[in-house]
Amino acid sequence: SMHSSQNEQDSRFYGKFAGVPVFEPSTQQEAYDMVQEAFGLSERHRIPVLMRLTTRMAHSRAVVEVADVREQNALHCPEAEHKRQWVLMPANSRVRYKALLEENARLEQEAETSRFNTYTDGADKSLGIIACGIAHNYVMENFAQGAPYPVLKISQYPLPAALIRRMAAECRALLVAEEGQPVVEEALRGILPTPIAIRGRLTGELPRTGELTPDSVRAALGLAPLEAHAPSEIVVPRPPALCQGCGHRDMYTALTEVVREEYPTAKVFSDIGCYTLGWLAPFHAIDTVVDMGASITMAKGAADAGLRPAIAVIGDSTFTHSGMTGLLDAVNERSPITVIISDNLTTGMTGGQDSAGTGRLEQICAGLGVDPAHIRVTVPLPKNREEMKRLIREEITYDGVSVIVPRRECIQTAKRHAAKK
Ligand SMILES: Cc1ncc(C[n+]2csc(CCOP(=O)(O)OP(=O)(O)O)c2C)c(N)n1
């Protein structure tokens, strides 16, 4: 997926890196079928299998035909050899790595014969198309009667090398259509000139960044653009925004009023959750959002380097996921930071799941060593704005680790809870 990163991270690299198979569905039905197949492959080879869902696949819905529920597999593995697999001391790891390389040859064999990797012949050999995952969909949309060129669909890795060699032997040029980074194209191309023309994201036939679209794939196939359809009048672009009435809004309003007017050198390090939207208008309240937990660790690093005031904004759920360790670090090193744990009593951004530390945040912070006098709780409501600003001022000027907890339930889960009652 392409979330929370600046480099369109492509999980097929992790598959290669770890030496594990990767499945990349091209249709919703395949996404369903592959999970069952992945469990089978995983159990046969005793290896984890990675499912790669690209953005468009993850954001689509379709009716799928379901399969029978499988029987629970044995929880106990009798073979002595596999005990070694889970104790990764160097002596075991060395043996395991050799076994993994041997296993990879068998996994490549599985990919060659996989029903998810298909080679469809075509009469016109001026081009061979390698289409990975959802890109196969985009390619085939252009050919109602079937493609005139040979098409190799790749949805299971390691790469089926023999199928690729067959295509290279049959066709005069190759087009590689893949979502994300040019993983397959690079594997084929390397650094030295190739004896066959390879076109793709590295040569500009397909865009180097951003998602593929049916139109960009169509252009790469050398086909004339389709007539532009009029933009739908039903679908209006709706940029993300904090809900009206959300407590994060009141927190940011108080924070920006203090910081902008009184502490122009302050930096606000934020985190992953609904409050990430504090970057947008009207707040423009935050300077960084990098990954889960980075608000506290980045604020600490900045404070240690001399930046004042260094303020972290993190949600209750992200705090218990990966903020607590950073806070302990800040306490141990007495780094002067102010951590705002914007507690909406839920995991708002992902749909309102329970949050692991609900009801215990102050205890957790005190347990990690934050002075209880500097753990301050407030209710983020417009009528409390002056009180919140006062708390923020007081804790910003404190030369140590302080925590402010603005606490009010997410209005979306509050609505749901009210409806239930
Ligand atoms: C490593 C990682 N795991 C999971 C996610 C998905 N995710 C996005 S926001 C979020 C948590 C948000 O909860 P919280 O910090 O309480 O903020 P809220 O959305 O409730 O304001 C998660 C788990 C992610 N972005 N990164």
Ligand code: SF4
């Ligand atoms: S879902 Fe909840 S936490 Fe997220 S913006 Fe809306 S009210 Fe705020």
